[in-house]
Amino acid sequence: MGRSSVSGDLLAAVSMTVAVIRTAFRQQLAYRTAAIGGLVTNAVFGAFLASVYGAVYAARGDAAVGGLSRDGALTYVWLAQALIVPTLVWGSWEIATSIRTGAIVAELLKPYAFFGHWLARDAGRAMAGVLMRFVPTLVVGFTFYPIVVPGDWWRWLAFVLSVIGAVTISFVVRFCIQLVAFWWNDMTGLRSAQLAIVGFLSGFLMPIDFYPVWLQRVIDVLPFRGIIQTPVDVWLGNGNTWVLILVQVAWIVVGVAFAQWLFARAVRKVVVQGG
Amino acid sequence: MADVRGGGRLAALIPDLAVTWRLLMARLRGQMQYRGSFVSQILGNAAIGLAELGSILFFFLHIDELGGWRLGEIAILYGIATIGFGFGHLIASGLSGFSQMMVEGTFDQMLTRPVSPFLQVVGSDIQIRRLGHVVQGIVALVIGFSLVDVPWDPARAIALPAIILLITALYISLFALEATLSFWTTQGIEAVNIATYGGNTVGTYPIDVFADWLKGFFLFIVPLAFAVHIPMAWLLGKPTPLGLPGWVAGFSVPVIALFGIAIGALWGVGVRRYRSAGS
DSSP: OOOOOHHHHHHHHHHHHHHHHHHHHHHHHTOHHHHHHHHHHHHHHHHHHHHHHHHHHHHTTTOOBTTBOHHHHHHHHHHHHHHHHHHTTTOOOHHHHHHHHSTHHHHHHSSSOHHHHHHHHHHHHHHHHIIIIIHHHHHHHHHHSOOOOOOSHHHHHHHHHHHHHHHHHHHHHHHHHHHGGGTOSOOHHHHHHHHHHHHHHTTSSSOGGGSOHHHHHHHHTSSGGGTTHHHHHHHHTOSOHHHHHHHHHHHHHHHHHHHHHHHHHHHTTOOOOOO | OOOTTOSOHHHHHHHHHHHHHHHHHHHHHHHHTOHHHHHHHHHHHHHHHHHHHHHHHHGGGTOSEETTEEHHHHHHHHHHHHHHHHHHHHHTHHHHTHHHHHHHTHHHHHHTSSSOHHHHHHHTOOOGGGHHHHHHHHHHHHHHHHHOOOOOOHHHHHHHHHHHHHHHHHHHHHHHHHHHHTTTOSSSGGGGHHHHHHHHHHTTSOGGGSOHHHHHIIIIISOHHHHTHHHHHHHTTOOOGGGOOGGGGGGHHHHHHHHHHHHHHHHHHHHHHOOOOOO
């Protein structure tokens, strides 16, 4: 390229990243009809679960469970539904597919960092998800249910940070799971396993406050709670907000290092099928 | 198209069913060739099931009753509903791939063969991993029956498998409805998921806990309550849900049958108005 200055390289990298994020964002905006169908599904499941939690709290005479009040639980229900698409709780399999089809070889030849490139794509996708699914789902919940809304401006800021953390942690988890495709061609079993593990340990299937205390302690030292439970706790003001976010940051640092290490090992395994 | 079989429709159904059975068994043998994949799929699905069941049971760390049902009763309800859904989803594997057949034009080939197109679609795929639901349902039943004293009598013993059959029939109808809608549109069909996967969720909780509009939906539009909650309440000797009189349980079979017939008729309309996309 002939460009010698470090700042020039950095500028080029930043502008390419921004371009990748924008493209991924726009790609998602094309699926507006599907987004409406998905929104209806999220809203109806939100209503199902809100009914169930309403009945659970009614059976307790509205006594809180752990740190979670009745309205807190209803807020959890809608936040969890709203976070499904931004954090892709159900997994994403594009990288695994490109490993299986061999398309990955073309990507490995390109002059960018593989991990960073996919992270940027996921960031753009998640931003579109926030716009098209998170906000509308929460608006539906807010309209029909007594959702708790943060009062302090800084809590809104903290919540935005925790959602960025949640998307990043979820990306690192999805990235690492998909790398298994380098060793193992059939991913269907792994798909189910990832849904079970992330669903159960992130707080997606049920708020962690409802779990047995020993299990809560185990989950607290694992990264997965950062995907759903931490943003919910930050929104509701349960626990120390800044500690929760710092723990997310720590897991991101560890996770990114691990993902890079795993990727370096995986690439050595590349076997290109066909040609 | 002209009816190439000529004879009575019901008489023609028997050889058609035999063909479907052979197709399904061939698919099954094919899948069993990949043993590692098969085992990992069943294990993965069982893991989801356990996570799901575990989190429902965790509610009972904090309450004694949910909508008037105790832990063991909920486990039985969950078990029966999940087994019925699992069989339905298993048999309907081909139906859930139908919108793809529309797009690829493979449905055209089926219309040229002298076997019921519907049965050919059903016979086109079977995802054995969906038996994972049945496994998790059995686990729930074992937990449930060890906790509850069911007032067993001959009628209840016969009714138990009959209820599973009823639920299976309902879900096959719902997946058939999803397939049928692709005659009109291949977009936004996932809204039917509200009835199928949503029904699977609603079926695992007492119907009384839900908001009124959801009760109405699952009673009058998608008659899930007639397949799951009403007969199960009778079986467990509990009051009929939603404050309904006990005799409504007797309507379970005709209601589900009517629902299935209505969707069958709609499928017929879809096949008649179908124009190939050409290829």
